[in-house]
Amino acid sequence: MDSKVMSSPGEIARVYKELSLYPSLSRADVGPVITSQYGGKYSNIYTEWSQRDLERNENVKFCRQYIVFHDDKSVVYSGASGNCTEIKGEVLSKDSPSGDMKAVVRESSVKGEDKQFLEVWSKNIKMKSINLSALKKHGKVYDDASCYYLTLFGCLVWSHSETHLLYVAEKKRPKAESFFQKSRIYRPAGAGGEQFVFHEDWGEALGDKSCPVLCILDIEGDFVSVLDGLPDDISPGQAFWAPGDTGVVFIGWWHEPFRLGLKYCPNRRSALFYMDLTGGKCEQLSSGKTSVCSPRLSPDQCRIAYLECSVYGPHMQCSKLCMYDWYTKKTSVVVDVIKRPGKDGFTGIYSSQLSPQCWSADSQRIIFACPQRSRKDLLMVDINTGSINSLTAKSDIGSWCLLNIERDLMVVSCSSPNCPPSLWVGFLPGIDSQENVDWVTLEDSEKLQDVDWQILTFTPPSEDDNSQYSNLEFDALLIKPKEVKDEVKLPLIVTPHGGPHSVIVAEWLLSSAVLCRMGFAVLLVNYRGSIGYGEDSIYSLLGNVGTQDVKDVQFAVESVLKSGSIDEQKVAVSGGSHGGFLACHLIGQYPGFYKACVARNPVINMASMIGSTDIPDWCMVEAGFVFNTDCLPDAAEWEKMLNISPIKYVSQVKTPVLLTIGEDDKRVPNKQGIEYYKALKARQIPVRLLWYPGNNHSLSKVDAESDGFMNMVLWMIQHFSD
Numbered sequence: 001m002d003s004k005v006m007s008s009p010g011e012i013a014r015v016y017k018e019l020s021l022y023p024s025l026s027r028a029d030v031g032p033v034i035t036s037q038y039g040g041k042y043s044n045i046y047t048e049w050s051q052r053d054l055e056r057n058e059n060v061k062f063c064r065q066y067i068v069f070h071d072d073k074s075v076v077y078s079g080a081s082g083n084c085t086e087i088k089g090e091v092l093s094k095d096s097p098s099g100d101m102k103a104v105v106r107e108s109s110v111k112g113e114d115k116q117f118l119e120v121w122s123k124n125i126k127m128k129s130i131n132l133s134a135l136k137k138h139g140k141v142y143d144d145a146s147c148y149y150l151t152l153f154g155c156l157v158w159s160h161s162e163t164h165l166l167y168v169a170e171k172k173r174p175k176a177e178s179f180f181q182k183s184r185i186y187r188p189a190g191a192g193g194e195q196f197v198f199h200e201d202w203g204e205a206l207g208d209k210s211c212p213v214l215c216i217l218d219i220e221g222d223f224v225s226v227l228d229g230l231p232d233d234i235s236p237g238q239a240f241w242a243p244g245d246t247g248v249v250f251i252g253w254w255h256e257p258f259r260l261g262l263k264y265c266p267n268r269r270s271a272l273f274y275m276d277l278t279g280g281k282c283e284q285l286s287s288g289k290t291s292v293c294s295p296r297l298s299p300d301q302c303r304i305a306y307l308e309c310s311v312y313g314p315h316m317q318c319s320k321l322c323m324y325d326w327y328t329k330k331t332s333v334v335v336d337v338i339k340r341p342g343k344d345g346f347t348g349i350y351s352s353q354l355s356p357q358c359w360s361a362d363s364q365r366i367i368f369a370c371p372q373r374s375r376k377d378l379l380m381v382d383i384n385t386g387s388i389n390s391l392t393a394k395s396d397i398g399s400w401c402l403l404n405i406e407r408d409l410m411v412v413s414c415s416s417p418n419c420p421p422s423l424w425v426g427f428l429p430g431i432d433s434q435e436n437v438d439w440v441t442l443e444d445s446e447k448l449q450d451v452d453w454q455i456l457t458f459t460p461p462s463e464d465d466n467s468q469y470s471n472l473e474f475d476a477l478l479i480k481p482k483e484v485k486d487e488v489k490l491p492l493i494v495t496p497h498g499g500p501h502s503v504i505v506a507e508w509l510l511s512s513a514v515l516c517r518m519g520f521a522v523l524l525v526n527y528r529g530s531i532g533y534g535e536d537s538i539y540s541l542l543g544n545v546g547t548q549d550v551k552d553v554q555f556a557v558e559s560v561l562k563s564g565s566i567d568e569q570k571v572a573v574s575g576g577s578h579g580g581f582l583a584c585h586l587i588g589q590y591p592g593f594y595k596a597c598v599a600r601n602p603v604i605n606m607a608s609m610i611g612s613t614d615i616p617d618w619c620m621v622e623a624g625f626v627f628n629t630d631c632l633p634d635a636a637e638w639e640k641m642l643n644i645s646p647i648k649y650v651s652q653v654k655t656p657v658l659l660t661i662g663e664d665d666k667r668v669p670n671k672q673g674i675e676y677y678k679a680l681k682a683r684q685i686p687v688r689l690l691w692y693p694g695n696n697h698s699l700s701k702v703d704a705e706s707d708g709f710m711n712m713v714l715w716m717i718q719h720f721s722d
């Protein structure tokens, strides 16, 4: 018997609206310990959340504070203090270490012009409001530190002495004038003609970031200085104050001979640097042959932990956890790359950022959240032995994110496909303790009783085994309505993730939850090549995209169909970017199997993409070649890039295709989608293209995301009944 899927646009929009109300957490800061007049100790926890506002067509950001009474190792009482407040105009904010002051970078319109101010608050007084735009020392302050897991360059950091603030901004660009502007005609000193000079940027979603500079505000002296003396060929970011405020430590990315896209690509050549402010010398602290990120100073200020991986190669890799000893100047590897997971089940480090603080109070352990197969767990590493313990492995929650840790009080956000994000706190057990963390909820979220999920594990058939990387398994996440009558068969939406070196963990996913409520089953496949399964799995896909990943997805789908609970006549495929590449491959390689296809900014032709994307290295590496900045693909390389692309199979396609395209996509330029659109039209295959101006690769603006979702489901429903 067919299942009845919700099909009225009004009803679907109502469910989407209802489930989009659940906010997600982007930040948590733990304040200092305060002793109340009755002797009880407590800490305030400041949190920031983000929620889609469909009426206003924007993602709104709001904050809420909580109070946590605790002794040294356990939470005694906790609760919210006050209601939520929307945050408007704040680019960045940070409390001082003592909690006495707060710094805010604010954007505000003055007489119709946008200006940036740096404010310093103390108690209930705004002590300083410095008009950074009027100072003209630098361009816009980088805003990418407002959410820690999106940080690439940005920061706002108090010096240990609380007298200075460190931040990253765009370098001041001299005003460009034409040859014919009045001031030039009367002052012919400079030649002019700089108006149309091309300025490189850091690619997708970083179009306004080109030349970052480190800036310091001397709070007492009201003075902003831009640090000079850094090597000319690096772009600095992720900075913090060195022990004793003697200088600043930062990551520098090499930008010569040209910048490559940085988003989702933590494999760019970079190093840890120290700029000594007493002697004006800049020192390189890591080798410069690798890519590094997320430097974090230990509470005893003796060591800096950071993540490291190789340059170029797969865009996401298994990282090493490294440690630089500030006093001996020695670097050590605390956790190495894991090629194949061992008996302990640890699969390696796949985090591209550590949380703002990640150290235990005794400076002996590091805690981080990390995909481990199809779950995201909290892991604890002992820096002396390198031993790893999972703090969450046995939980029935699919995804744990460490928002912050301070004096061993961890603040986490957790979710599952049937459970929107909730906020929890818990104390890290002592170093020799065998105890589990006693988690206490600060903000619960209700479980969707009608949604069920499970992780399925697959072993590829022997003919599809990779001879170089043999015996690799992969997983898929199956999300479906809970109560289904035995005779009812569900329609299925197959969704391979993008990357390809990324992973779908069992977390809250708005679109899957809505689809499930509508009566669909959703299969999210973590094919071989996904992160979270060991480095071998990642490398197994290089040179095999378009075959190994396609076969894995199809194998997972056919295995699920064998369960008998799915309607084989109602299977659709959707995916974005490399997931769109896979969706288009699947409809080309398995003609007629999928009844509808929806592809967001899909990679269609790697040979034509290489010249226009911000990550040409991706095209070469995924096709199985080595990338150098001066490489020019030869004929055989062009040929392979074409042959492994979905365009090669377009004449076999029978499935109707909906393309959703972001006009400003720098990653997979919109011409890729247009190339497919024309090829399908020429072959009389039903195709519809939705064009989203002002959107980039992620199509994540509220109206684009919601419109894309509605059109996707209506397209599938329409073609299921063809």
Ligand SMILES: CC(=O)N[C@@H](C)C(=O)N[C@@H](C)C(=O)O
Pocket: 263, 264, 265, 315, 497, 498, 499, 500, 502, 576, 577, 578, 579, 603, 615, 618, 667, 668, 697, 698
């Ligand atoms: C590294 C990268 O951005 N690759 C793209 C082709 C891609 O698939 N991106 C994914 C992460 C996406 O979903 O946008």
